[in-house]
Amino acid sequence: MEELKAVGETTQFIVIKLGDEQYGIDIKYIDNIVRMQHITRVPKVDDYLKGVINLRGEVIPVMSIRIKMGLEPDVETKATRIIILKLEQQGTIGVIVDEVKEVVTLDNDQIERIAYDSKDDKDSFLCGIGKCDGGLISLLDLNSVVIENV
Amino acid sequence: MDVSQYLEIFLDETNEHLQNLNTQILSLEQEPDNMDTINEIFRAAHSLKGMAGTMGYKRMQNLTHDMENVFSEVRNGNITVKANMIDVLFQCLDALEEYNANIRENADEGTNDNEPLIKQLNDILNGGDGDAEEEEEAAADQSEGEAVAAEPAADAGDRKWLSINLGDTEKHVLKEALSQGKNVYGLTVKVQESCILKAARAFLVFKAVEEYGEIVLSSPSAQDIEDEKFELDFSLIVISDAEIDKVLGAAKSVSEIEDAIGDVLDINRAEAAAPAAKPEQPSQPVEQTTAPAVAAASAAPAAPAAKPAAKGKKKDEKKPAASKPVVNRTVRVDIEKLDTLMNLVSELIIAKNSLVSAAAASGTSSAAVNEQIEYLENTTTSLHESVMKVRMVPIESTVSKFPRMVRDLQKTLGKKMELYMSGEETELDRTVVDEIGDPLMHLLRNSADHGLESAEVRKERGKPEVGSIFLEAYQDGNNVVIEVRDDGNGIDTEAVRNKAIEKGIITPEQAENMSEKESIDLLFHAGFSTAKVVSDVSGRGVGLDVVKSKIEALSGEVEVKSKLGEGSSWIIRLPLTLAIIQALMVEIGDEKYAISLGSIQTIEDISPDDVELVQNKEVIQIRDSVISLIRLNEILDIDSKKDPKDNLVVVVVKKGDKLAGLVVDELIGQQEIVIKSLGKYISKCKIISGATVLGDGEVALILDANTLI
Numbered sequence: 001m002e003e004l005k006a007v008g009e010t011t012q013f014i015v016i017k018l019g020d021e022q023y024g025i026d027i028k029y030i031d032n033i034v035r036m037q038h039i040t041r042v043p044k045v046d047d048y049l050k051g052v053i054n055l056r057g058e059v060i061p062v063m064s065i066r067i068k069m070g071l072e073p074d075v076e077t078k079a080t081r082i083i084i085l086k087l088e089q090q091g092t093i094g095v096i097v098d099e100v101k102e103v104v105t106l107d108n109d110q111i112e113r114i115a116y117d118s119k120d121d122k123d124s125f126l127c128g129i130g131k132c133d134g135g136l137i138s139l140l141d142l143n144s145v146v147i148e149n150v
Numbered sequence: 151m152d153v154s155q156y157l158e159i160f161l162d163e164t165n166e167h168l169q170n171l172n173t174q175i176l177s178l179e180q181e182p183d184n185m186d187t188i189n190e191i192f193r194a195a196h197s198l199k200g201m202a203g204t205m206g207y208k209r210m211q212n213l214t215h216d217m218e219n220v221f222s223e224v225r226n227g228n229i230t231v232k233a234n235m236i237d238v239l240f241q242c243l244d245a246l247e248e249y250n251a252n253i254r255e256n257a258d259e260g261t262n263d264n265e266p267l268i269k270q271l272n273d274i275l276n277g278g279d280g281d282a283e284e285e286e287e288a289a290a291d292q293s294e295g296e297a298v299a300a301e302p303a304a305d306a307g308d309r310k311w312l313s314i315n316l317g318d319t320e321k322h323v324l325k326e327a328l329s330q331g332k333n334v335y336g337l338t339v340k341v342q343e344s345c346i347l348k349a350a351r352a353f354l355v356f357k358a359v360e361e362y363g364e365i366v367l368s369s370p371s372a373q374d375i376e377d378e379k380f381e382l383d384f385s386l387i388v389i390s391d392a393e394i395d396k397v398l399g400a401a402k403s404v405s406e407i408e409d410a411i412g413d414v415l416d417i418n419r420a421e422a423a424a425p426a427a428k429p430e431q432p433s434q435p436v437e438q439t440t441a442p443a444v445a446a447a448s449a450a451p452a453a454p455a456a457k458p459a460a461k462g463k464k465k466d467e468k469k470p471a472a473s474k475p476v477v478n479r480t481v482r483v484d485i486e487k488l489d490t491l492m493n494l495v496s497e498l499i500i501a502k503n504s505l506v507s508a509a510a511a512s513g514t515s516s517a518a519v520n521e522q523i524e525y526l527e528n529t530t531t532s533l534h535e536s537v538m539k540v541r542m543v544p545i546e547s548t549v550s551k552f553p554r555m556v557r558d559l560q561k562t563l564g565k566k567m568e569l570y571m572s573g574e575e576t577e578l579d580r581t582v583v584d585e586i587g588d589p590l591m592h593l594l595r596n597s598a599d600h601g602l603e604s605a606e607v608r609k610e611r612g613k614p615e616v617g618s619i620f621l622e623a624y625q626d627g628n629n630v631v632i633e634v635r636d637d638g639n640g641i642d643t644e645a646v647r648n649k650a651i652e653k654g655i656i657t658p659e660q661a662e663n664m665s666e667k668e669s670i671d672l673l674f675h676a677g678f679s680t681a682k683v684v685s686d687v688s689g690r691g692v693g694l695d696v697v698k699s700k701i702e703a704l705s706g707e708v709e710v711k712s713k714l715g716e717g718s719s720w721i722i723r724l725p726l727t728l729a730i731i732q733a734l735m736v737e738i739g740d741e742k743y744a745i746s747l748g749s750i751q752t753i754e755d756i757s758p759d760d761v762e763l764v765q766n767k768e769v770i771q772i773r774d775s776v777i778s779l780i781r782l783n784e785i786l787d788i789d790s791k792k793d794p795k796d797n798l799v800v801v802v803v804k805k806g807d808k809l810a811g812l813v814v815d816e817l818i819g820q821q822e823i824v825i826k827s828l829g830k831y832i833s834k835c836k837i838i839s840g841a842t843v844l845g846d847g848e849v850a851l852i853l854d855a856n857t858l859i
Contacts, residue, residue: 040848042835044834044835052828054848059841093831
């Protein structure tokens with residue numbers, strides 16, 4: 001049923017880069033994209049939580065997707081950006097990405113959902129794979145990226 | 151009619167009235183003949199009834215109606231106030247509160263009719279003086295009958311609708327309506343003299359009446375009524391299918407409406423009467439004496455003339471007008487709007503701080519710039535203070551329910567006690583006042599149940615039989631202190647320790663080494679209760695730890711002082727404001743942290759040689775007190791950039807009686823900071839209570855000194 005309904009619908013993703021891989025973040029969660037700025041470290045928290053930043057007077061926590069996903073730590077370059085996400089449960093949170101590339105619109109039939117049973121460690125951060133001209137895009141499952149480590 | 155938009159106002163007002171009733175009935179118990187009190191009660195009950203009626207809460211209306219009847223009899227001197235009556239009245243208030251709670255939760259009053267209560271009320275009425283009531287009813291009937299039956303010309307005074315001049319269009323509309331078999335009524339609605347928002351009430355009357363029909367014309371015009379350009383009454387011409395009584399009932403059901411009278415309008419006669427009725431108006435007051443008693447209180451101009459006719463009743467009713475408390479000119483504001491305002495002020499202060507540092511950085515700090523910045527600083531500080539003051543409410547609204555509670559406790563516990571309150575006018579942030587009620591209630595119950603001894607024991611010990619509980623509030627610097635004190639038994643630390651051992655909270659060895667203070671602190675341990683019998687008042691073991699956590703959540707602290715045999719006192723300290731504080735900025739490594747100025751005792755410069763080791767912990771001695779050192783760089787995982795041989799900068803902080811020295815690298819200075827939450831996402835770090843944005847846009851974390859000690 002849901003499959004049928006989904007055909008023809010499109011979703012927009014922002015394509016980001018972490019290392020050589022391209023990832024997609026559903027645009028509806030994105031509040032803002034800002035340049036890398038000074039992050040105030042918060043002591044005694046998990047290592048993937050890099051600290052807090054000041055976004056127009058609001059104090060917003062920032063996390064590293066790389067560390068969370070077990071990749072190499074972030075190396076700050078000119079292209080590094082912080083994507084501010086607005087999530088229902090966790091509120092506003094920033095994630096550090098290597099580069100923001102573009103916005104793509106994917107038809108739902110261009111998206112291959114990842115079945116739940118094939119989840120190994122790294123895949124559990126993904127909710128699907130998108131296919132478009134630029135190659136494959138791993139679509140991030142934000143809830144599992146952002147959720148706190150127990 | 152759709153009343154949901156008034157629900158909030160209704161609930162607020164009902165709460166106020168109930169609280170008022172509680173207080174007044176309590177004082178009535180003390181002085182049963184105080185006419186002012188009785189009148190005040192009557193008014194509150196009357197307003198409640200009207201409000202409940204408007205909102206369509208029939209059960210609530212019924213109950214208040216019967217209460218009002220009782221008061222009206224008391225007021226007329228037909229019933230005297232007795233103890234059992236007070237009890238019944240309190241039960242009624244509880245029932246009303248229950249209705250109110252139901253309404254708040256699901257916009258419905260529930261299905262409890264409270265028939266036994268209504269019956270008791272009626273018993274009081276009948277037992278008191280049945281004749282009087284009948285008489286009054288008869289009188290009311292009579293005057294009602296008069297109002298309906300009397301010739302239009304005779305009482306045109308009240309029937310002002312008769313003097314409305316009908317235009318041709320209106321006449322045409324009315325005739326048309328009549329030909330369609332509808333009724334045309336004229337109404338005159340009287341607003342209570344004490345009513346503040348006459349226009350709003352009139353609007354409600356319009357809405358209520360429009361439920362039943364169409365308002366063709368009003369006098370004064372709808373626009374004038376809306377602008378409050380009318381005295382105490384206004385008249386309407388209505389086309390309706392319904393009975394006149396229904397239309398009148400709808401109008402009367404609006405609260406603060408004194409009365410509504412009306413009748414079928416004879417268009418032709420109205421035309422003739424209109425010019426005749428007008429000049430008659432000045433003589434109306436005299437005729438009004440025959441109107442029902444209810445009208446009298448409000449009809450101020452009528453009062454002198456009416457006095458001889460209405461005799462005793464009249465006298466009593468005149469009083470409220472005279473002794474009516476001065477109504478403050480206030481505006482109800484949603485707390486969210488105030489929060490927004492507070493946030494904006496915070497933004498402004500951050501912007502000011504940025505400006506200061508920008509001016510310093512760019513080197514443009516000429517005298518003129520500095521002067522302006524100082525001026526700006528003054529203004530933002532006063533702005534902040536004013537907004538803070540707006541958010542402050544007296545704790546009275548919370549504590550005023552306690553005398554009643556203590557009175558009830560007296561009965562359930564079978565002990566004699568008296569509650570003395572002072573400082574009810576002390577003001578605190580609205581959110582704090584809302585939250586502080588439960589902890590205070592716990593402490594009071596605790597004092598009543600565990601603290602005070604029974605009358606016999608007290609006698610033996612040479613204390614007055616009636617135990618005293620004190621609730622005192624006062625402002626102390628940047629804090630508000632609320633103290634709950636009793637002259638009871640005090641805390642038996644021995645019993646506390648034994649109980650703690652029994653419960654497995656501490657070992658017997660630990661118990662031996664415990665100081666008095668530590669033993670008392672055991673009381674705040676979760677799941678601790680020393681009451682031998684679990685009573686319905688306290689002793690469920692959920693008391694004091696909840697009190698403590700709640701107060702700490704409000705950034706406050708609890709302190710206990712006790713002397714066995716003489717009583718104990720529980721002291722709650724709360725900060726005046728939660729959002730903006732004065733803080734000391736410090737540097738550790740290359741990170742900046744803020745420490746609330748409120749918790750800082752002194753700042754010391756200590757030579758490394760003065761640091762001693764006790765039980766492998768670093769301590770220093772300052773003016774005969776031993777203070778343990780906390781090296782912040784170790785706790786916060788920062789590399790200190792100071793040479794270990796250099797003198798230490800120690801910020802001495804206190805929590806209650808305990809002191810600790812925080813070692814920092816550098817002091818930056820004092821600053822007014824705006825507290826921002828770190829959000830739910832970073833909640834693991836307990837030593838950080840929040841963050842703030844500095845003048846240069848950087849974020850600095852606020853250290854919670856309390857958790858460090």
